Amino acid sequence: YVMTKTLQSLAGLRDDISILSGFSHPNLRTNITHSCSAQFLTGEDQSKGYKNSISYDQVYAGDIDGMTRFSSIALSTNGGTGSVGRPATISVNRDGALLPSMSEPRQIFDRLFVVDERGAEQRARAIARDRSILDRVSSRLSRLNGKLAAEDRNHLDAYLTATRSLERQLGRANDWLNIPKPEVDPGLFDFDAQPTRELGTNYLRTMFDLIHMALLTDSTRVVTYQTAMENAGGRGNKLPYAAGLSMHHHQLSHSASRDEGGWERWAKFDQYLAERLSEFLTKMADTPDPLAEGSMLDNTIVLYGCGTSKTHVGRNYPLIVAGGKNLGLKHGAFHRFEEERPFNDLLLTLLQRTGVETERFGDSEGLVDQILV
Numbered sequence: 001y002v003m004t005k006t007l008q009s010l011a012g013l014r015d016d017i018s019i020l021s022g023f024s025h026p027n028l029r030t031n032i033t034h035s036c037s038a039q040f041l042t043g044e045d046q047s048k049g050y051k052n053s054i055s056y057d058q059v060y061a062g063d064i065d066g067m068t069r070f071s072s073i074a075l076s077t078n079g080g081t082g083s084v085g086r087p088a089t090i091s092v093n094r095d096g097a098l099l100p101s102m103s104e105p106r107q108i109f110d111r112l113f114v115v116d117e118r119g120a121e122q123r124a125r126a127i128a129r130d131r132s133i134l135d136r137v138s139s140r141l142s143r144l145n146g147k148l149a150a151e152d153r154n155h156l157d158a159y160l161t162a163t164r165s166l167e168r169q170l171g172r173a174n175d176w177l178n179i180p181k182p183e184v185d186p187g188l189f190d191f192d193a194q195p196t197r198e199l200g201t202n203y204l205r206t207m208f209d210l211i212h213m214a215l216l217t218d219s220t221r222v223v224t225y226q227t228a229m230e231n232a233g234g235r236g237n238k239l240p241y242a243a244g245l246s247m248h249h250h251q252l253s254h255s256a257s258r259d260e261g262g263w264e265r266w267a268k269f270d271q272y273l274a275e276r277l278s279e280f281l282t283k284m285a286d287t288p289d290p291l292a293e294g295s296m297l298d299n300t301i302v303l304y305g306c307g308t309s310k311t312h313v314g315r316n317y318p319l320i321v322a323g324g325k326n327l328g329l330k331h332g333a334f335h336r337f338e339e340e341r342p343f344n345d346l347l348l349t350l351l352q353r354t355g356v357e358t359e360r361f362g363d364s365e366g367l368v369d370q371i372l373v
Contacts, residue, residue, distance in 0.1 A: 001019070001023065001333070001334040004268065005271065006267050006269075006270040006271040006274055007019070008051075008271070008274075008275050008279050009073055009271070009274050009277075009278040010277070010320075011277040011279065012278075012282070013282065013285070013322070014304060014331075014332060015230055015282050015322055015331055015332050016281065016285060016297060016319045016322055016323060016325070016331055017281070017321065017322045017331050017332075018320070018322075018329075018330075018332075018333060018336065018370075018371050019147065019318040019319070019330045019334040019335070019339065020226065020317055020321065020334075020335050020346070020371075021318070021319070021321055021335070021344065022336055022337030022339050022341055023026065023041065023316070023317050023319060023336055023337055023341055023342070023345070023346055024227045024314055024315045024316060024339065024342075024343055025314060025342065025343050025344065025363075026042035026043075026340070026342055027043060027044070027045035027046065027047065027232055027363070028043065028045075028083070028268075028307075028314040029149045029315050029339075030189075030191040030314075031260045031313050033046070033085065033312065034085050034086050034229075034312070035050070035085050035086065035087055035230070035232055036093065036230055036268070036307035036308050036312070036314055037085060037087050037089075037229070037307050038052060038084070038087040038089075038098060038224055039052065039307065040090050040305075040306075040307035040368055041055035041056045041057060041070075041090055041091070041092070041224075042054065042055050042056070042092055042317060042362065043342065043343060043344045043347075043348065043363060044096075045118070050084050050085075052092050052096035052097075052184070053090040053092065053094060053096050053362065054092060054093060054094045054096070055091050055110045056347040056350070056361065057072060057091055057222050057224050058072065058091060058092065058093055058099070059351055059356060059358070059361065060221075060351060061124070061221075061222040061352050062094065062224055063154060063354075063355070063356045065222060065270070066175065067221070068218055068219060068220050068221055069176045069181070069219050069220070070081070070112070070214075070219055070220040071092065071220070071222065071223070072099075072212055072220060072222035072223070073108075073111075073112075073208075073219075073220045073222070073223045074089050074090075074091040074099045074100065074101040074102070074223075074224050074225075074235070075101050075102055075104070075207060075223065075224065075225040075226070076088050076089055076090075076101035076102075076103055076225065076226040076227075076229075076237050077203075077207075077226065077227055077235050077236035077239065078101075078103055078226075078229055078233075078234035078236055079100075079101055079102060079104065079197050079227060079230075080100055080101065080103075080104030081099070081100050082098070082229060082234075084098075084241065086229055086230070086233065086302070087229070088101060088226065088229055088232045088234060089118060089226060090224050090226045092223045093132050094119050096338045098344075100105065101226065105143070105189055105190070105191045105193060105203070105206045105207065105210060105234070107180035107189040107206075108210050108221050109186060109189060109191070109210060110219075112181070112184075112210070112213070112214055112219050113181050113182060113183075113186075113213075113217075113219075114245075115180070115181055124207075125266075133249060137193070150291075151269070158259050161196040163187040169253040171250055172289075180355070182217040182218075182219065184213060184214060184217065184288045188209065188213070189201075189206050189209055189210065190205075190206045191206075193205075193206045194235070195236060195238050195239050195242070195243035196238055196241065197218060197238070197242060198242075199241045199242070200238065200239050200241060200242020200243075201243075201276075203223075203242075204224075204227070204242075204276045205276065205279065208225075208276065208279065208280040208283075209283075211223050211225065211280070212280065212283055212284060212287070212296070215284075215296060215300060216287060216290070216296060218290075227239065228322065230307075230308065231314070232248075232250035232251065237249045239269075240252050240269045241349055242267060242270060242272075242273075243269050243272035244263055244268070245268060245269060247265065249269075251263045251349075252266055252269055253266065253311055256310075257310070257311070258270065268297075274316040277320070280302075281302065281322050281325055281348040282298060282343070284296040284300060284323065285298075293327050296324070297322065297323040297325075298323065298324070298325045298326045299323075299324070299326050299327065300324065301321065301323055301324035301327060301329065301353065301354065302320075302323050302324075303319070303320075303349055303350065304319070304320040304321075304323070305317050305318055305319035305320065307311075308317055310321065310350065312327055315339060316339055317343060319346070319372060321346070321350070324353060325352075327353045327354065328353050328372055328373050329353060329371055329372065329373070330371060330372065330373045331371070333370070335368075335370045335371070342362075342363050342364055342365055343363050343365050344364040345365055345366055345367065345368050346364040346368050347361050347362075347364070348360065348361040348364040349367045349371065352367070353372075358362075366373070
């Protein structure tokens with residue numbers, strides 16, 4: 001196949017990537033919403049109102065929970081969760097709740113690598129205190145459940161879901177209390193970078209560098225990163241300015257098919273993002289894996305894509321799968337699938353390659369044999 005101009009920066013990585021077209025989630029193909037990213041890694045049916053299920057990344061994170069200090073790291077350019085209709089994260093927990101994402105490089109670095117100055121005993125007391133508070137609050141709220149109207153019970157369930165997630169985090173923090181964090185030079189990262197006209201490129205590179213270091217130090221084995229929300233808000237909306245374009249992300253996407261030169265402008269931004277991906281994949285390929293044979297890229301699966309193909313259209317997702325050669329993936333080809341093929345087939349295939357013992361993910365129907373050795 002011939003690389004498009006937008007993907008030309010990936011030409012040197014041809015043997016490490018597969019380009020895929022046709023996949024999408026059957027239940028989302030006719031939905032026109034701003035929440036596609038919330039279901040991108042779940043495929044949950046939204047036809048009867050919003051609900052969600054565990055995302056593909058969290059299935060793997062749960063399978064290896066406890067093996068690393070952080071079972072997963074959720075990142076975005078905007079931070080937090082956003083809202084149901086405008087999510088700022090692509091990670092969803094087992095209860096269908098959006099997982100908060102981090103967006104500030106310094107915050108991410110501190111979470112991963114900065115040692116708490118308090119002693120182990122003092123930190124243990126703080127964790128025990130927090131767990132005690134959560135236990136008391138959860139117990140009192142649970143007793144309220146039978147006395148509330150349906151809508152209020154839904155709000156309470158969401159709160160209890162959040163507290164259960166905090167309880168798991170506190171338990172994990174306690175398990176790793178006496179294991180030192182890896183020593184990483186903060187000078188390797190640009191903590192002043194922001195997703196703006198001047199520093200947007202530095203910001204994206206810094207985020208990818210932090211992902212690389214998190215994996216290299218085995219601080220986590222699961223990372224998600226959402227570059228922009230599917231609406232006009234948020235800091236990710238400014239990233240096209242860093243690519244030399246005069247429109248923010250939302251204007252850029254809506255004007256693509258409407259205005260003269262729209263598709264060319266969108267292609268330039270697509271090319272810009274592909275260049276950042278190429279930098280990250282190259283760095284992974286050039287880094288020997290300290291825990292296994294081969295490079296970091298050989299032992300890591302990278303899924304790159306988007307939950308829409310045109311403006312709020314959930315069909316024919318643009319997708320690239322990279323790496324994972326030592327996990328049984330083969331690359332070097334462009335695969336075109338019928339548009340009825342569930343995207344969850346691909347997610348199931350990748351889960352199995354990481355060692356998750358499951359025969360189904362969501363509405364999956366089978367494995368994608370074309371990318372398997």
